[in-house]
Amino acid sequence: MREKILDLLGNQQGEFLSGESISLSLNITRAAVWKQIQVLREVGYEIEAQTKRGYRLVKAPTSLDEWALKRELRTAALGRQLCLFDELSSTNDSGKDFVRQGRDHGTVVLAKRQTTGHGRMQRVWESPLGGLWMSVLLKPKLNLADAAKLTLSTGVALVKAFRTLYDLKIGIKWPNDLVYEGKKVAGILGEVAGEWNTVQTLILGIGVNANFARQDLSPELPATTLRELLGYEVNLNQLAAMILLELEREVLALEQGDAQGLRERWTSYAVGLGSPVIVERAGETFTGIFQGIQENGELVLDQEGKEISFSSGEVKLRSEGQYCP
């Protein structure tokens, strides 16, 4: 019912709509309309009420809200099916359940907070209230090798969204940490659901430290939040919609065979390029100059003229004060 009232008010483009027309359209009493308007105000909708003129939608909430997010969407497929929860253990884990239920390409799962969000290799991903924690189910028209590049695409999509909306120069630290001056603002976790070599569904998990204080995260983490960087709270619905739009563009580009373009875009946002770095892999440490990535996303390190590539590992950059040669 609330969604229907919002649809009616939303169609008015900011003009008033009488309580009577709403009650007639939805076949409910005017008192019931008033009650629903109160509930909408409680969840953050700014709705003006005037005697004789009725109701007018002034502003949708900036905290996560299904209707407000759908209104911001400019995509063809991504986010057209979306499920928002107050709390989940992990949106990626719920995403896997959704895959088993046969949900469509582009389905998005969001949670206002996660109790056991995770990163790569089952690391903990801290996910307090105010962040953007979402997973996108993708059934791309790609072979497995190309589909694996979608985590790079997601990094590019995030950078573009941050630049477009906030003009923030956030870069990508290999493989897919989104960082501002060495502090992590967002992370990406790409997982494959289903059996290998069959039709694959990918779950792209995106975590953005958005509208909460740095103190809400463990003090030892080199991390920051958008609120901390910008000095204001961002509109999470607008941010989610922009990320989905940029991601959809990147998925299409890859499906059309633009792996080289993806590599160029990723490289243009990479931090530490041409600088000395340390790569740690399986207990071993490699020092060299970060040359860039191969088309498959592997990191290329120049060790005194000899090139080594890495498909996994941790990178430490000198610019982050993590590494002093």
Ligand code: BT5
């Ligand atoms: C990542 O892993 O960066 C992937 C993060 C993906 C999170 C999203 S949220 C929606 C979806 N549902 C999930 O359960 N996950 C995805 P990795 O590169 O392995 O980095 C993990 C490391 O980042 C941890 O070991 C901590 O050191 C650090 N960390 C944990 N929480 C953080 C936070 N909120 N901000 C910055 N750093 C954090």
